[in-house]
Amino acid sequence: LVTLVPGANVLIISPNYNLSTISFELQRKLIKHFDLEISRDNLKDRIIELSNGSTIRMGSLSTVDSCVGRSYDLIIFDEAALGADGEAAFNVALRPTLDKPNSKAIFISTPRGKNNWFSRFFERQIYQLAETQICDYVPSDGDEAIAGCDPGYRDPTAFVVVVYQPSVDKYHVVDEYLKSEATTDKHAVAFQELISRWAVDPIFIDSAAPQFASDLAYLYDIATIKAKKDVLPGIAYVQTLVETNRLVVAPHCTHTLAMLDQYRWDTKETLTTEKPLHDEFSHMADALRYALYTFTL
Structure with a gap:
């Protein structure tokens, strides 16, 4: 034609x-x-x-x-x-x-x-991390540790710690937690350990989990901020960080690395708009998106 x-x-x-x-x-x-x-x-x-x-x-x-x-x-x-x-x-x-x-x-x-x-x-892969973007964290002046949390029960609860390095304008995933079918108490103990280790502040949490956020605040003294829930703009922002080499991941953060390799779009023909596939990798993806996308706004 x-x-x-x-x-x-x-x-x-x-x-x-x-x-x-x-x-x-x-x-x-x-x-x-x-x-x-x-x-x-x-x-x-x-x-x-x-x-x-x-x-x-x-x-x-x-x-x-x-x-x-x-x-x-x-x-x-x-x-x-x-x-x-x-x-x-x-x-x-x-x-x-x-x-x-x-x-x-x-x-x-x-x-x-x-x-x-x-x-x-x-392959419908959403993110693709280069080998050069997998490296250990080296502290620098002005670094700031933030975190994202995606609560779940039968689905895993994901918590990811990201250090923003203003000296190079990069985000470094330095620690993570992923656990399913655990009590809030067990999650909170793990969160507190990561918060103390990295001096994390703030923590961005799924706004659809108000009870979990309330329990963290009143029972365990862990303050959180409601994360921005815009899925497609958030994914687009993280994609930009990956493609411009501004997102780096520590080698021991295996759940995050697996997510960046396997997180993909849902291919159902009945969908009218793009959406990511909900599977074992989507929870860490949500936690990372909450941290990165909300921190920038």
Whole structure:
């Protein structure tokens, strides 16, 4: 349909020469099937030009440099999971050619495990922490310890301690607690230990748990502040911290690390808006979001 617009340019990129040849022959068959008028069919350069001035070009990762220098309305990246250099080819060479307001790129591939760049498109992972963002905490002047708490009973109660380091403008997850089907007394003992260890203040708690917050305050002298509950804006903020390397996690915080690796969007087709999947990882995710997102507001 894109090529029916006069003067449109389409690029179909494949991992190698052989797949590019197959793709070229397929385009020829489709054009013939739909009885589109061709003004030029160049097998050597793999370019088809329609009578309305629209072009379809074929390319491969090995010849991606020959595809630049043009403006494309559509790029189709075929068998994207096969090419080891696909991510660099798209980001460096091809993405700048999508310079029109309605330009698009379509990535097509069969998932081939997680050991390739294309896997990030289909796994629905919300956060992705780089290895360099997993390191021990080194104190600096002006550091401030905060915490987030997501209470539960049958579901786990999550408590995460985050140190904000203004000298580098980063947040460092330094400690955590995750326990299900425990009494408030047991939770409070664990909280008090973490609060004393890190001099935590303030603590942001799920606003939907007023009784738990009240018990912490009156029975255990643990003051808390109601956290902001905006899920999508909160997730977006934490994503920004992760992507800009402003969130760091201590290696021993295994629950937080597992959450950052496994926390994902719910894929139910009946959903009208995006929401994270409610599972074993969502409680630590909520606690971390409460701490980071509420602290900034």
